[in-house]
Amino acid sequence: MLPLWLTISLTASLTALASAILLSIKILKTEVKDTRILEISAIIKEGATAFLKRQYKAIMIFAITLFVIMQLAAFTLENFDYRIPITFLLGAAFSGLAGFIGMEVAIRTNCRSVDAAKERFERAFSIAIEGGLVTGLFVTGLGLLGVSLLYYFTTNMNVVVGFGFGTALIALFGRVGGGIYTKAADIGADLVGKVEAKIPEDDPRNPAVIADQVGDNVGDVAGMAADIFESYACTLIAALLIGWKIMSEDKFMFPVIIQSIGILASLIALAFMYRVEEENPFKTINSGFLSAGIIIAAFSAFLTWVTFGGDLSPFFSLLMGLLAIILLAALTQYYTSNRFSPVREVARASQTGPAINFLAGMALGLESTALPVIVVCAAILIAFSFGSLYGVALAAIGFLSIAPLIVGLDAYGPIVDNASGMAEMTGIRGKVRRRLEELDSVGNTTKAICKSFAIGAAALAAIALFAAYIEEAEIGTINIANPSVIAGALMGAMLAFIFCSTLLRAVSNGAFKMVEEVRRQFREIKGILEGKVKPDYENCIAISTKAALEGLILPGILSIVIPIIIGFSLKKEALGGFLLGNVAASFPLALFLAHSGTAWDNAKKYIETGHYGGKGTETHAAAVMGDTVGDPFKDTAGPSLNILMDIIGTIALLIAPLLL
Amino acid sequence: MLPLWLTISLTASLTALASAILLSIKILKTEVKDTRILEISAIIKEGATAFLKRQYKAIMIFAITLFVIMQLAAFTLENFDYRIPITFLLGAAFSGLAGFIGMEVAIRTNCRSVDAAKERFERAFSIAIEGGLVTGLFVTGLGLLGVSLLYYFTTNMNVVVGFGFGTALIALFGRVGGGIYTKAADIGADLVGKVEAKIPEDDPRNPAVIADQVGDNVGDVAGMAADIFESYACTLIAALLIGWKIMSEDKFMFPVIIQSIGILASLIALAFMYRVEEENPFKTINSGFLSAGIIIAAFSAFLTWVTFGGDLSPFFSLLMGLLAIILLAALTQYYTSNRFSPVREVARASQTGPAINFLAGMALGLESTALPVIVVCAAILIAFSFGSLYGVALAAIGFLSIAPLIVGLDAYGPIVDNASGMAEMTGIRGKVRRRLEELDSVGNTTKAICKSFAIGAAALAAIALFAAYIEEAEIGTINIANPSVIAGALMGAMLAFIFCSTLLRAVSNGAFKMVEEVRRQFREIKGILEGKVKPDYENCIAISTKAALEGLILPGILSIVIPIIIGFSLKKEALGGFLLGNVAASFPLALFLAHSGTAWDNAKKYIETGHYGGKGTETHAAAVMGDTVGDPFKDTAGPSLNILMDIIGTIALLIAPLLL
Secondary structure, X not given: OOOHHHHHHHHHHXXXXXXXXXXXXXXXXXXXXXXXXXXXXXXXXXXXXXXXXXXXXXXXXXXXXXXXXXXXXHHHOOOOOOOHHHHHHHHHHHHHHHHHHHHHHHHHHHHHHHHHHHHOHHHHHHHHHHHHHHHHHHHHHHHHHHHHHHHHHHOOHHHHHHHHHHHHHHHHHHHHHHHHHHHHHHHHHHHHHHHHOOOOOOOOOOOOHHHHHHHHHHHHHHHHHHHHHHHHHHHHHHHHHHHHHHOOHHHHOHHHHHHHHHHHHHHHHHHHOOOOOOOOHHHHHHHHHHHHHHHHHHHHHHHHHHHOOOOOHHHHHHHHHHHHHHHHHHHHHHHHOOOOHHHHHHHHHHHHOHHHHHHHHHHHHHHOOHHHHHHHHHHHHHHHHHHHHHHHHHHHHHHHOOHHHHHHHHHHHHHHHHHXXXXXXXXXXXXXXXXXXXXXXXXXXXXXXXXXXXXXXXXXXXXHHHHHHHHHOOOOXXXXXXXXXXXXXXHHHHHHHHHHHHXXXXXXXXXXXXXXXXXXXXXXXXXXXXXXXXXXXXXXXXXXXXXXHHHOHHHHHHHHHHHHHHHHHHHHHHHHHHHHHHHHHHHHHHHHHHHHHHHHHHHHHHHHOOHHHOOOOHHHHHHHHHHHHHHHHHHHHHHHHHHHHHHHHHHHHHHHHHHO | OOOHHHHHHHHHHHHHHHHHHHHHHHHHHOOOXXXXXXXXXXXXXXXXXXXXXXXXXXXXXXXXXXXXXXXXXXXXXXXXXXOHHHHHHHHHHHHXXXXXXXXXXXXXXXXXXXXXXHHXXXXXXXXXXXXXXXXXXXXXXXXXXXXXXXXXXXXXXXXXXXXXXXXXXXXXXXXXXXXXXXXXXXXXXXHHXXXXXXXXXXXXXXXXXXXXXXXXXXXXXXXXXXXXXXXXXHHHHHHHXXXXXXXXXXXXXXXXXXXHHHHHHHHHHHHHOOOOOOOOHHHHHHHHHHHHHHHHHHHHHHHHHHHOOOOOHHHHHHHHHHHHHHHHHHHHHHHHOOOOHHHHHHHHHHHHOHHHHHHHHHXXXXXOOHHHHHHHHHHHHHHHHHHHHHHHHHHHHHHHOOXXXXXXXXXXXXXXXXXXXXXXXXXXXXXXXXXXXXXXXXXXXXXXXHHHHHHHHHHHHHHHHHHHHHHHOOOOOEOOOOHHHHHHHHHHHXXXXXXHHHHHHHHHHHHHHHHHHHHHHHHHOOOOOOOOOOOOHHHHHHHXXXXXXXXXXXXXXXXXXXXXXXXXXXXXXXXXXXXHHHHHHHHHHHHHHHHHHHHHHHHHHHHHOOHHHOOOOHHHHHHHHHHHHHHHHHHHHHHHHHHHHHHHHHHHHHHHHHHO
């Protein structure tokens, strides 16, 4: 008979996968009536799938190379289990599958939500939410299933670490590659289209417009899915690894049970979200979150009591994680929504031109790192007081328990963004258009919340991985005055900076080529700007694809090779300092980049609603510049740091037995 | 009879002060013939002195408050020596004096070098070098004198830490206040003058032009002097503190003797610099550096041999510091000079507008952090292998031994910058003008070198202070997996980010007001742009002064209060993590800001020499935007991080006995 924890975990993860498949079938059965929408959708589908195929091919080559290297290591080194390369491949496969299916469903949902918007607001909202949740359920269902089954079959958590490394690799490619793809296209489209040719966003005359729409899906759906998959799997693995050494099986599998509740709670929350008011869709989203949160908290308390025989300490550790998300989401709102003063100040600064706008946005982003860091520090300190290092890992588990819903709402964003873009491209106006724009603006907020969620999750996962590494490498205490620890910390922090550099450079090179291509098309292909001749969309897609695949080589190598070099040359204590220095720098850097970028975006939108003269003024032009700079901040470099924090942690865990 | 070390130290420091006074007298005795230059000089003098007086008044209030608080602490707490508040006041007074005299001499030298340039290039060069060296000699002479005498009279290194804290306070005000002052003025002047009204830089019709010139002196002379004074004193104190516990007096005073040699070597080097070729002034500067470096290295080797009885290990530790400067200077050149590809790529990116220019500069700066961090890590690792933590402190001493010359060459920068500005304002053209521009361009390079020197010195001082703190707080080993250490590290890194935020905000607010004032004057005072009516310079000076004094309150409080809170609430281990996290993040952040800023500046200059269409093109306008954003990066936020790294280290050292 299966152990209880596995029964629960299989029930939850298979329910998640079954529901995701049912939702997908339900969406796909809806017919798309508008043929022009269908036509655009086909091009986006083609571009996105083509990119993903090429990307997965590159990943496969890379993954197989790593597999072979690890197999060789397993043959020659005593402390390196031969099953790790296999779990590694499974991790990559599971994460890749979740991202692929999620994106394929999302790009089939967007056109259907345009149709739905013609009927009723509620229909469009719920189909988009359902489409998004497919990704959320696949990510968490496959993550939970993979970790549970692998432990069941190997009964060795050290081997399961390979699974985490596999998900981290996909996340690296998905987030970094996707991030470069989407922003090279977006910036290229904006700089020539909006700024030079003065045509609206998403205008079909812009040759880069399809690449831009494809980018939304590869970056925000597939990339984000891989990002959260990795944080989800790594947190689970780190928590299990710490518990495994100090508890019996029925107790240490507690995190798996919590994540099972998280999945079921998210499905229940979906039921609450079918009724929505056009005036206030946030009410619906908030009630979804609230119900999921309450269900998770209530069941966790009960299960803690059952599992740990009346000791509620683990529950309080979990609760710190849940509370931390609420606070992080609120802080993100404050710093990035144009309903509050920080973004409005950036808008005001735009009056003096792009330079002061840049500085104001930078200042906002740098400042916005303070409170989230304090929240996370408070959460880990309190969680530690309830259950030492295991408590810290549980806080991360609590944080991620709501992941299915958050990923779902994040994937909702690009669906409605694409839908709104398609409406623009096919000339849909009036009520339907307004409905889609309303949905899109909700999507911007959910995307921003998800972004902080992803950063917070990555930081907590990195801390959990760090804690697991310290245990695994049997470090105990580190002599912090040991200069190799100091050097490790300095280099860990420095890696965050140069990693960002490679990404910004990849985006700016890609955008540079995109700008030249769009300018060339406007110049050489007569009739594009008059709308008589279709631009060459494929060429722009090819430029973004090339930029993404070339651009991820350097950051990929840096993030994998440097921790290995540090570990073997400066020894295990230095690698500990390296991990700590990296998370200490990457976490605020990621927050800064995400918040600055979003603030510039929303400051621009604030001006577009008529403040400081509105569109067409110098002030607006300055704000557009800030938005352009912010694009790779918030969608490429910032989120990629999430991956960096965790990939070096999984590598450290993998090589820990070799450093003893 | 005085001990040998004190005899040497007094000889060197008093020689430094005497030479500085003789040089000043020599400069001041030269008559200024051009009455228009004299007139402008008088306004600059008045503005700079007025600012410094107001700033010193603010410092005095702040310092006396801290003095009283520390006295109360000394009365009530057993472990807090009553003499610390007194050494604190002396540190503040000495550093303030060095900055004040240095600046007063510099603003009297600038007009004299215009006159000298009318005669011969060599005259102008040597008077400017002499004027700069006055600052270098005062900074190092007073620093060495203060530390030596205080130890002689107290024989307690813990008490001398107060002196370091005093210098850190002045550095905070000087660097932060000066940095805000100079950039609010500079950006304001550029945005309206160069960009909107299209009048040249340093044009007398620009109302903010005098504030800009004043800013060069308060920021680059007084601010830089205070910055290096603090690194110099704190490194010396940290090295002595570590040595004090483990060696006899004749041995542990070794760092004082090395700094004595540094001063004498710099004076000898000055003699080598009187002959200069107009075609290649760098040859002269390099020969100066080279001779000083060789003298220091040779004497250090000899004295190590004498002091440590044939053991040359301390010499090799020192040598690591000397080698590190050479490498850092070379790396700075590579990343920030327009003779190399990185800056040229930023110039190329400007063709696509401000956004891509901005991204390219960011990417350059982020990338440029890698090698300097590796150099410093290698230096401390090797130095440690020769002499454990004391070796690390000695590497910092070696690094700073060449400070007199570096500070001198840095102060040379604003002297010739001002001279060139005065020539523009009084319409001097032709050969004399070209000579001054040549001198100015040399000054830009020496300023850039000094900037990396200051960052490296601050980082090494911070590491030395960290090492001293670990010893002082009797931490031994830190459990790095202790979550309060993790939280400390995260918050230390975060502090670097929010500290930068407060500075960028202060500059952008100040610049915003300056822009409005300059626009107002152009609008309301008829005849300014035609050159018929003089603008109201004083009003602009007042705006910069106000911005600086208001702007330094928040960063000042943050940097002083947060380490104290961390130390007392999360305990001594957390404070150790905090120091480490801070230096790990501040060091690359400071490098990034300094290098990005300088690269934008030089990319603009590269375009101005005729590349990509030269002045007046869209490409140039984009580069000007990058330069504007880069101004507070390189001259406000970046250098202020130097102070942050060290001030929290001295505070940690001060409160260490209370945390036991």
